[in-house]
Amino acid sequence: MKLANMLGDRFRETPADCQIISQIFMIRGGYMKQVANGIYSLNMPARRIVRKIENILREEMDAIDGQEVLFPVVMPADLWRESGRYDKIGSELARFKDRSGNDMVLGMTHEEASVQLVRGTPKPESAFPFMIYQIQTKFRDEPRARGGLIRVREFTMKDAYSFHTSQADLEKYYDRCYHAYERIFARCGVPEVVAVKSDSGMMGGNISHEFMLLTDIGEDTIVTCPECGYRSNMEAADCVVVNEKIGEAPLTKVATPDQTTMEDVCAFLHTDLKNALKAVVYQENLTDKYIVVFIRGDLEVNETKLRNFVGCEIHPADITEDSGIVKGFIGPVNFKGNARVLFDKSLDGTDNLVCGANEEGYHYTGLNLERDVKVESFCDVAKPVAGGICPVCGKHSINISRGIEVGNIFQLGTKYSHAMGLQFQNKNGGLEDVIMGCYGIGVGRLCASVCEVRHDDYGPIWPISIAPWQVHLCAMRVDKPEVREAADALYDKLQKAGVEVIYDDRAVSAGVMFSDADLLGVPVRVVVSPKTLARGAVEISARDKSFRQDAAVEYACEEIQGIVKDMLSRCSAD
Numbered sequence: 001m002k003l004a005n006m007l008g009d010r011f012r013e014t015p016a017d018c019q020i021i022s023q024i025f026m027i028r029g030g031y032m033k034q035v036a037n038g039i040y041s042l043n044m045p046a047r048r049i050v051r052k053i054e055n056i057l058r059e060e061m062d063a064i065d066g067q068e069v070l071f072p073v074v075m076p077a078d079l080w081r082e083s084g085r086y087d088k089i090g091s092e093l094a095r096f097k098d099r100s101g102n103d104m105v106l107g108m109t110h111e112e113a114s115v116q117l118v119r120g121t122p123k124p125e126s127a128f129p130f131m132i133y134q135i136q137t138k139f140r141d142e143p144r145a146r147g148g149l150i151r152v153r154e155f156t157m158k159d160a161y162s163f164h165t166s167q168a169d170l171e172k173y174y175d176r177c178y179h180a181y182e183r184i185f186a187r188c189g190v191p192e193v194v195a196v197k198s199d200s201g202m203m204g205g206n207i208s209h210e211f212m213l214l215t216d217i218g219e220d221t222i223v224t225c226p227e228c229g230y231r232s233n234m235e236a237a238d239c240v241v242v243n244e245k246i247g248e249a250p251l252t253k254v255a256t257p258d259q260t261t262m263e264d265v266c267a268f269l270h271t272d273l274k275n276a277l278k279a280v281v282y283q284e285n286l287t288d289k290y291i292v293v294f295i296r297g298d299l300e301v302n303e304t305k306l307r308n309f310v311g312c313e314i315h316p317a318d319i320t321e322d323s324g325i326v327k328g329f330i331g332p333v334n335f336k337g338n339a340r341v342l343f344d345k346s347l348d349g350t351d352n353l354v355c356g357a358n359e360e361g362y363h364y365t366g367l368n369l370e371r372d373v374k375v376e377s378f379c380d381v382a383k384p385v386a387g388g389i390c391p392v393c394g395k396h397s398i399n400i401s402r403g404i405e406v407g408n409i410f411q412l413g414t415k416y417s418h419a420m421g422l423q424f425q426n427k428n429g430g431l432e433d434v435i436m437g438c439y440g441i442g443v444g445r446l447c448a449s450v451c452e453v454r455h456d457d458y459g460p461i462w463p464i465s466i467a468p469w470q471v472h473l474c475a476m477r478v479d480k481p482e483v484r485e486a487a488d489a490l491y492d493k494l495q496k497a498g499v500e501v502i503y504d505d506r507a508v509s510a511g512v513m514f515s516d517a518d519l520l521g522v523p524v525r526v527v528v529s530p531k532t533l534a535r536g537a538v539e540i541s542a543r544d545k546s547f548r549q550d551a552a553v554e555y556a557c558e559e560i561q562g563i564v565k566d567m568l569s570r571c572s573a574d
Contacts, residue, residue, distance in 0.1 A: 001503065003516065008029075008033075008043035010515075010520075022448040022449070022451035022452045029520060030519075032046050036153075039153055039154045040148070049468050053188060054158070061158070063180065064180050066132065066160060067131065068132075068135075071107065071117070072107070073106060076103070076105075083419050093105055094141050106139040107136075107138050109138065110134070110161075112420065114132060114161040115422050115436075128164055128169070129170075131161065131162040132161055136156065138156070149448035150445055156443040156444055157441065158440065158441045162437040162438075165434070165435065185407070189454060189465055190213055190406075194212055194222075194224075195211050195231065197231065198210040198408065208408065209408065209409050211405070211406050211407035211408065211409075212406070217402070217404070218402035220402065221233070221401075223237040225392065225395070226397060234384070239302070239382040239384045241388075242389065243346075247351070248371075254365055255361060256269070256329075256361060262297045265354060275350075277294055277331065277367060281316075282315065283318070285312065290319075302381055305380065305382075331357055331364060333357070344382050345380050346382050347375075351370075353368075384400070406442065406445060407442075408439075412436040413435055414433040414434070414436070450462070450466065455521075458518035461544045463523070463571055464523045468520065469520075470499055470523065471524045471564065472501070472504070472520060472522035472526070473502070474504050474513050474526065474527045474528070497557055499564060504517070521543055524541075524543070526538055
């Protein structure tokens with residue numbers, strides 16, 4: 001491919017409204033163009049990267065006995081009604097009517113479609129297990145589209161679905177897919193991706209893992225323990241707290257005028273937030289019923305864990321006068337609000353706490369839950385904190401970091417098969433629900449995520465396994481006949497040898513040529529110029545600046561082939 005003929009402009013200025021590295025470089029480098037918020041067209045360089053990622057995905061899915069299929073983008077709403085998700089998912093699911101008035105949806109995920117494809121006459125137990133997968137366009141009307149391809153509304157995913165007759169069989173296949181994912185990310189040039197325990201969210205199921213690329217621009221918060229290797233998404237992480245007794249004191253009402261936050265109250269009373277009980281109030285989305293969560297004053301509520309515990313969608317409360325809840329002064333003693341009350345386990349074993357007195361302008365000191373409230377049970381709805389106790393090894397070693405989710409796997413169980421009538425015939429002739437697993441990777445997001453961690457100040461440094469081309473050939477001063485002749489000849493030889501090469505033979509300055517080469521991020525750069533030819537050579541260098549060397553003109557093609565082959569083999573070994 002000649003760069004002069006390639007669609008897509010490259011420029012030096014940082015585009016407006018670009019927040020992260022991958023978005024900046026992929027816009028500046030002409031990889032993509034925004035069509036609408038969260039919707040992009042991909043130019044040739046991005047498409048070549050994506051195609052290589054897709055090929056790796058296919059190879060690894062085929063290696064674990066996957067069968068490639070293709071589900072439709074548009075589905076009848078009745079499928080989603082069968083699973084029960086049509087009315088549970090909000091505006092992220094794009095709904096519309098076809099010309100006949102039928103309710104339709106744009107697929108944001110394809111669990112329902114996978115069940116519809118597989119079900120029919122119940123298959124015998126001997127037909128299991130099997131896995132189907134697709135690489136397909138999806139649409140999710142994401143309210144926070146941002147960061148280029150990191151969070152979009154239209155996107156391409158590899159999603160796979162496995163079908164089993166027992167939980168043990170699902171777990172065995174789940175482990176195979178787990179390791180296939182490790183190979184996929186290593187082959188794509190990001191072996192540092194880690195798997196973390198996660199919340200299943202709208203997908204359902206009991207066990208799930210997210211594969212995270214740790215980076216400061218990530219939207220997900222990751223909880224890790226370097227001592228024992230524990231890893232979890234913040235949404236699913238356990239919060240372990242051990243409280244030390246302060247010593248009992250009488251329950252005493254004290255005036256706290258104009259002190260409405262627990263931080264203000266503790267400052268006013270000269271006490272630590274750890275020695276306080278605060279209230280956080282939510283409402284159920286469907287009923288507006290209040291939920292009051294009492295939690296230790298220095299901790300925050302994990303809304304995902306709370307949502308899972310109460311079994312419904314929630315939102316921060318709008319406290320009204322007729323609720324019986326005294327905003328800013330809520331406490332568990334003589335609480336008369338019309339609400340469901342929960343106590344986080346961070347309060348277990350505490351004594352001598354500060355808390356609201358359910359009376360405007362007053363708080364209690366000396367609260368002892370066992371003595372004054374008699375809590376029947378505690379729940380875990382708190383967020384872990386840096387330096388907190390690891391739930392596995394028990395050490396004060398918790399780290400909090402950021403990450404991009406580049407893949408996920410779920411043990412769905414019978415959530416979809418039971419609702420949609422997918423059964424198998426057991427050995428005794430009876431019918432049982434099929435057990436399912438689900439495995440997804442966002443292709444465009446993976447492409448952008450690699451750019452986030454493989455770049456320098458000038459542009460991406462693509463791993464050779466997914467780079468748009470293997471070699472970037474730069475002909476400087478093509479007005480010189482000897483440069484034109486040598487560069488054209490080398491380009492022809494490389495193409496005939498099967499080397500992927502982008503050839504820049506434009507009559508532009510060295511600064512423009514090298515700036516464009518940096519933005520395209522091709523791993524091997526070859527320069528033909530009057531200076532190199534004066535040495536009887538071409539110059540070969542790595543985009544990551546790991547080497548720079550000359551090669552004799554007559555042997556340049558073979559030398560470049562050897563370098564590319566060595567890079568590919570090292571990438572496979574990693």
